[in-house]
Amino acid sequence: MKRPEPDRTDSHAYLILPRTSLSSLLFAAIVRDTRGVQLTADEQFNFFPASPLCAVTWVREGSIHLVDAAGTIDLVPLPKIFATGPCSRPLVSWSASPVYAMSVGIYPDAWGVLTGVDATGLSDRSRRLDEVLAGDLLEIFNAIAETDDFRAGFDLIQARLEGLWWEVRPKHFAPWLRLENWTRALAARAVVSGTGHSARQIQRRIRSWTGHSLRELRLHARVEGLFARSRSAGQNVSLAEMAADAGYADQSHMGREVRRITGVSPARMKGLIRTDKRYWFYRLLGKRL
Numbered sequence: 111m112k113r114p115e116p117d118r119t120d121s122h123a124y125l126i127l128p129r130t131s132l133s134s135l136l137f138a139a140i141v142r143d144t145r146g147v148q149l150t151a152d153e154q155f156n157f158f159p160a161s162p163l164c165a166v167t168w169v170r171e172g173s174i175h176l177v178d179a180a181g182t183i184d185l186v187p188l189p190k191i192f193a194t195g196p197c198s199r200p201l202v203s204w205s206a207s208p209v210y211a212m213s214v215g216i217y218p219d220a221w222g223v224l225t226g227v228d229a230t231g232l233s234d235r236s237r238r239l240d241e242v243l244a245g246d247l248l249e250i251f252n253a254i255a256e257t258d259d260f261r262a263g264f265d266l267i268q269a270r271l272e273g274l275w276w277e278v279r280p281k282h283f284a285p286w287l288r289l290e291n292w293t294r295a296l297a298a299r300a301v302v303s304g305t306g307h308s309a310r311q312i313q314r315r316i317r318s319w320t321g322h323s324l325r326e327l328r329l330h331a332r333v334e335g336l337f338a339r340s341r342s343a344g345q346n347v348s349l350a351e352m353a354a355d356a357g358y359a360d361q362s363h364m365g366r367e368v369r370r371i372t373g374v375s376p377a378r379m380k381g382l383i384r385t386d387k388r389y390w391f392y393r394l395l396g397k398r399l
Contacts, residue, residue: 122147123390125398126261129268134283135224135275137163137215138398139264140391145171145208153387158201159371159395162289162322162330164221164229165194165213166239168254168263172209176236177202191239191252195232196321200373212260214267217292219319223278224271233321288338290331297324332357333371336364337396340380349376
């Protein structure tokens with residue numbers, strides 16, 4: 111199968127979509143490459159939304175440091191290969207030197223099926239990959255070290271995972287284009303799984319699979335849909351019109367949810383995505399949608 115071409119929105123970051131056969135497992139690969147790019151002190155920071163996804167990140171060159179809510183940079187860098195669970199709040203990272211890194215987003219329920227490790231244990235945490243995985247799976251994810259570049263590395267990982275995923279993948283895992291489709295299918299699966307069918311039991315299943323409640327997942331899906339719509343909407347479209355089109359009760363409802371996922375208001379986020387290099391991830395997310 112022909113490899114998808116990287117989808118570049120910034121000269122120092124690009125997106126690679128997974129093979130169709132793996133799109134119920136992998137959300138996308140995002141590569142950040144600032145080698146040879148002159149960044150200002152402000153542009154060394156990176157802003158990310160809260161997310162229901164798990165991720166594996168490889169840092170080939172440079173280092174990545176987390177930044178807390180007060181703006182303090184953790185002097186201890188994240189490991190060279192680490193796993194991150196679902197994040198309930200937006201994140202900020204910082205890299206002083208040029209960095210070459212890739213993160214691969216993985217749906218949390220698929221992560222549990224593939225690895226046997228519940229996403230709940232990784233919620234709002236980043237851990238060295240060898241503290242989370244072992245055996246063949248750890249070897250597969252470590253195999254990227256054998257490649258010269260991340261595009262080839264992502265191809266290698268997909269080739270190694272494809273057969274394994276088809277062996278363990280339940281038949282109800284269909285290709286997901288957006289979180290909205292995934293969330294809807296997840297809720298339907300929770301209803302028919304197990305022996306109990308009360309609302310509480312259904313919620314427990316969803317949280318055990320994803321680390322989030324169904325309400326929280328629907329919040330992520332609505333904000334994702336807003337990003338998709340805002341990318342295609344004209345500059346003259348009002349926030350009230352965007353809120354109505356995205357299914358919010360009103361503009362205030364939209365504002366509360368966007369702030370929870372991104373940390374800023376919808377009006378400010380719209381401008382930041384368009385002009386601020388620190389928000390490169392949001393531009394890639396919009397391209398993904």
